[in-house]
Amino acid sequence: MREEHPLAGFKHRARSSWSGVLRRFENMPIRLKLLLGLSLVGLLPVIALSSTEIARHGGLKSTEMSLPSLLLSIELVLALLCAGGLARLLIRPLSDLQQYAESLLAGKQARIDLERGDEIGRLARSFARLLAERQRAEDSLRESEERFRIIFEQAGVGIAQVSREGRFVLVNPKLCDILGYTAEELRELTWAGITYPEDLPASLAQRQLLEEPGTPSRRWEKRYIRKDGAVVWANLSSVAMHNPAGRIECFISVLQDITEHKRAEEERNRLYREAQEAIRARDVFLSVASHELKTPLTSLQLSLQQGLRGLRHQELVSTRYGRELTHLGLAEQQARRLGALINELLDVSQLATRGPELNLERVDLAELAREVVRREEARAARLGSKLVLETRGPVEGWWDTSRLEQVLLNLLSNAIKFGEGKPIEVKVDADAELAMLDVRDQGIGISPEAQSRIFERFERAVPERHYGGLGLGLWIARQIVHAHGGSLWVESTEGQGTTFHLRLPKAGLSV
Known part of the structure; x- marks a missing residue:
């Protein structure tokens, strides 16, 4: 050792x-x-x-x-x-x-x-802390720059930095894809040079607004011309960037390609115009057809009614002409039903184009309801239903008598058709401002889903094979009621019946 x-x-x-x-x-x-x-x-x-x-x-x-x-x-x-x-x-x-x-x-x-x-x-320790803070700031700045670079290059919209002279300084790949130019080619161009000529004045006006102090970002739609000559619709958003002295250094613009959206919008507008033309052509056809059908049908109804009156005055009707009288009665009913359908077609064509024409006069709603009930009692009786009218005296207002009668007939027809042979109640009442009429049956009722659409054209609450009709009566009724300034709605429970509520201002259209 x-x-x-x-x-x-x-x-x-x-x-x-x-x-x-x-x-x-x-x-x-x-x-x-x-x-x-x-x-x-x-x-x-x-x-x-x-x-x-x-x-x-x-x-x-x-x-x-x-x-x-x-x-x-x-x-x-x-x-x-x-x-x-x-x-x-x-x-x-x-x-x-x-x-x-x-x-x-x-x-x-x-x-x-x-x-x-x-x-x-x-x-020295202070310098070390300063260095550490500086290093962290530089690292954070590099991370921010990297995130910005990724967002800038991968963005689904076009992004550009534009100089005060209008030249492209910095562009991302999406903008190049939208406009069809390379980044180098765009840097040799100005935004005004590739703007669709008709949109240039509006774009210059937007540019002037951006140069005003305190102006936030501006958004507008404009068109560009691609390198291949195609027109590109764009939703453009631009903002001015200022230096500490308040002077504009550049503009940042974000461009979203909405060309396909515009094409789809134009196609929708075209289809809408064609649909409107088809509706107008249909309404014209319905109007002409209704008028053309109504003339011979009226003559047929008059002939049937005269024949019925003649047979009823014969002394031996019950023995010699009973079968003929029955056939003529059925024919007259079918002619009347056909006339009602034609009237509905005529009404729907008129209401769809210009709305109902009203001739306002002093009308007693209670008396009108009594007349309509009296007229429909026989038809209701054939189906086993009894019509019960409840009034508290006259209910007067300024309405169109024939149009209001049409509404009551439609409501009563529905109640008789779907009432299952049970009693039908018609109640007329009023307060200081409104006239009120309710028609209630105890029939099959209406499902909640169907209640929201029965007032639309050609809509039905029940299958067509079980009940006839065009599905226009309630739509026509509501159009007439709304023209009077009133309201019409339904309350119903399936299997327990339906009630239609009618409310009309007594003063007519002045309310």
Whole structure:
């Protein structure tokens, strides 16, 4: 085993002690270091003066060297060395700190002792924190730039930075795809140069609005001309970007291609126009057909009625003409039903084009209801239903008598048709402003889903194979009621019956 030299441990301890002294000295505040240094420098004249006095009292000339003088000279040299070392200890950290600051400015990170306890150490730690904050800010900026780059390049809309002169500065791939140009080609163009000529004045006006102070982003639709000559519809949103001095530096524009949407809209408009034309042609046809059918049907009805009256006056009707009378009665009923259908077709064509024409006059709704009930009693009786009218005296207002009669006939016809042979109640009442009429049956009722559509044209609450009709009566009734300024609605429960509620302002259209 190798023996350690006796002086090795001493040297090591001495070196450690000296390092500890230096470390403690370095950690001393600068003001204490300066005070110590000034104290050492202040001792130099005192030492020199003491040397001179000792030499003089020893009987020596000041120019002669004695042992005390030699010792004092040595002390002087040591003092100078200490002062020099102290100055070095003061200057070296400042030099290190300068190099550290210069490295930060150069974007590098020099090594420095951050464990020092003096002002230099604290300043170095402040620089280190500043560097860490700067590094985090740079990392965050790089992340933001990377996110912006990804969003800019992958965006589903066209994005462009446009200069104040109108030139494309920066464009994303989607904009190139929309307009058919490469990025390099677009940077050689201006937005005005590829704008559809008819849309250029409006775009210039929008540009002027963007240049006004305080104007937010603007959005409008315009057309561009692609490189291949095709027209592109775009929904454009632009905003002006200002520098700290308030001057416009550039414009940021976001462009969404809506060409297919515009084509679909144009196609919808075309189909709508064609549908409107078809509806007008249908209404004209219904009107003409109704008039043409109504003339011979009226003559047929008159002939049947005259034949019935003639047979009824014969003395031997019950024995000789009973079968003929029955057939003529059925024919007259079918002719009347056919006339009602033709009248509905005529009404629907008129109401769809110009609405009902009203001839307002003083009408007693109770008396009108009584007349309609009397007229429909026989038909209701054939189906097993009894009509019950409840009134509280006259209910007068300004209405169209024939149109109101048409409404009551439609409501009663529905009640008789779907009443299942049970009693039907008609109630007429009024308050200070409104006339009220309710028609209630106890029949099959109407489902909630059907209640929302029975007032539409050609809509039915029941299958057509079970009940006849065109599905126009309630629609015509509501149109007439609305023309009078009133309302018509239904309340029903399946299997328990239906009630139609009619409300009319007494003053007619003035309400």
